[in-house]
Amino acid sequence: MTATPIPELAKRAKAASRTLATASTAIKNEALLAAADLLEARTSTVLEANAKDVESAREAGIAEGLIDRLRLDEGRVKAMASGLRQVATLPDPVGEVVDGWVRPNGLKISRVRVPLGVVAIIYESRPNVTSDAAGLCLKSGNAAFLRGSSTAINSNMAIASVLREAVSRVGLPEDSIVLVDDVSREAAVEFMQQPDYVDCLIPRGGHSLIQTILDNATVPYVIDGDGNCHVYVDAAADLDMAEEILLNAKTQRPSVCNAAESLVVHSSVAEEFLPRVDRFLDNVELVGDERARKSIPRAGVATEEDFGTEFLDMKMSIKVVDSLDEAIEHVNETGTGHSESIITGDYRAAERFLSEVDAAAVLQNASTRFVDGEEFGFGAEIGISTQKLHARGPMGLQQLTTAKYIVRGDGQVR
């Protein structure tokens, strides 16, 4: 089997995007529900394809954890289907009038949300991303141009083929979903270099994928950056609340980007709070500055690198500061602009932290773990952006749109 050239595939997605851009919410929802039903009906086909991938992965000696992420079963196929049904229930962002006004000369101007066009998504092993990403793109009126990992190629092809059949059954172009069948590294790079056809590239994967995009992409992209998130326990913090929040932010799911990585404590409460930290984070490896280590003898020495590291693990750095200013400066210096939380009952301290800390999300008296599309109420999430342009913070369907000015006149000239 020869792989189809990337530009040819991208061009097909672009052509389909023109039709999708003006498709009604009703037909897009119909397509999502049809895709969900067909996925369930074709479960055995999808599982057979997946079995091939799992076998190849095993032969290639891939680690068991990764194979588990790759493996599908009946429950996981059902979950994909119900994900698509859930997207069908969300409000359609397309057509929303963001703003509108009339000029003195009578021109009526409105700013309306429209689809981006072709959204390219490049992702790592989990094959469910094929279905999740296609569903979000479809609902927001975008053609989905997908590139999964080589290990999941059979699963991804099977899922994409089901989705394509379902959308074409309801009368939408099958190229609304286009999956790249060339799994070479060269194809991945070529995938990022289709500025004539691709309107936005979104990666779902780790560091090396992001770096490949930074180095090679010639299309516009929105990327998830690191989340070196801080919890700052202020002089006026309720320490019981601080304990609950810190425990949650650090340990509820340490491997995700909105988990806390660093604790900053005001010196006036450090001696009281840090011994408690020592106890309630007893299964967390702690590294701290000199003053932190006085209160927590088991803590290791925190290097500058530690303060700048997203551990994504049961490890946390601790810094003691003498003022709010010092706390804000430390967070801005070492943070990655993801999610930063202050625990305080002091109005002025909170306002200053919320305003002066430069991050996608700033929180008062709440866990950083809430910075998430579902938790924000978006119903679905395509990622969390740490960029400042286009989308910042959790991205839902709205962030898969752009805006267009519509100007209605009656013969106006300048």
Next chain:
Amino acid sequence: MTATPIPELAKRAKAASRTLATASTAIKNEALLAAADLLEARTSTVLEANAKDVESAREAGIAEGLIDRLRLDEGRVKAMASGLRQVATLPDPVGEVVDGWVRPNGLKISRVRVPLGVVAIIYESRPNVTSDAAGLCLKSGNAAFLRGSSTAINSNMAIASVLREAVSRVGLPEDSIVLVDDVSREAAVEFMQQPDYVDCLIPRGGHSLIQTILDNATVPYVIDGDGNCHVYVDAAADLDMAEEILLNAKTQRPSVCNAAESLVVHSSVAEEFLPRVDRFLDNVELVGDERARKSIPRAGVATEEDFGTEFLDMKMSIKVVDSLDEAIEHVNETGTGHSESIITGDYRAAERFLSEVDAAAVLQNASTRFVDGEEFGFGAEIGISTQKLHARGPMGLQQLTTAKYIVRGDGQVR
């Protein structure tokens, strides 16, 4: 004089941006007015510096038209000052609450406009851009990191020095405005490669500058693309209105990006309308397809390249189409996504054109020349984006901001 290293300058701008981000509207306006006053008071200093640039340009044999763009006089300095005063009267976009809601768990989420941080602007000969760009950045709470052309270096340094003095007089950091003093091409490239310090790069210049950015920039940017704008005269057009609009769109200022470059005419009105076009665009060079040339014998043959070209001159391409579909397809194929206008009294034709044409601005019964920050009522314009991400269409102060989620809780955990 040794030039200051670019990263050192960028770092200074970043430091200043932290202060600017939380500066009140009152103090920012005070700084703008102080800068306007000081510019007028220092007119002779600025003009002396400018005279050096003009002399060097003349010695270098630079064309008279470019020298005119470079030259300042008392009137032009006054115009810069009144530009700054005008920006002081505009509403401050910073702090605007774009959206806000309460989650079932009681978390209060709001999305608030905040400055981007450091806005880098690279521009060509006109020295007034130094003042205009600095004013817009200041009002929107951003540090301005500026790189003008080598021909205007003395003028730019003099203007920047006045602005820096004025902002520091009212208590804002002088590095709110940082001008690069190294005018080498290497420095221009280095200027585009400061991702640690620069939040957004905006070019103001022609093709080759844009290309340099596409090839070299490692910071996020928003660029003005070409404007190959069409006017489509539909079967149901009022031909008198079409004449007025086309005349305006093509000839009022042919050198700008929102001027019309191509006329598309429905075949049912072509025989009546095109002979009129021949007369009212008598000083415009016309090139057309076969049917257009039947009605306008003087028109040359339009090549495919002509249909794809932004002439920026008294030249226009003409295509006759048999249907609205053909018109929309032609506009989407050959357009650059800037501004596209339909002239029609037919509701369905208008709705289809406005919805199916993929451009930053689509117009009905109005000249493409209205697609402009001032004409849209933004009060000031930093450019017109043909990108789909971040900003699309005319960019005012709002487009110099990003958003931040502020989450207020009372101890919530997941």
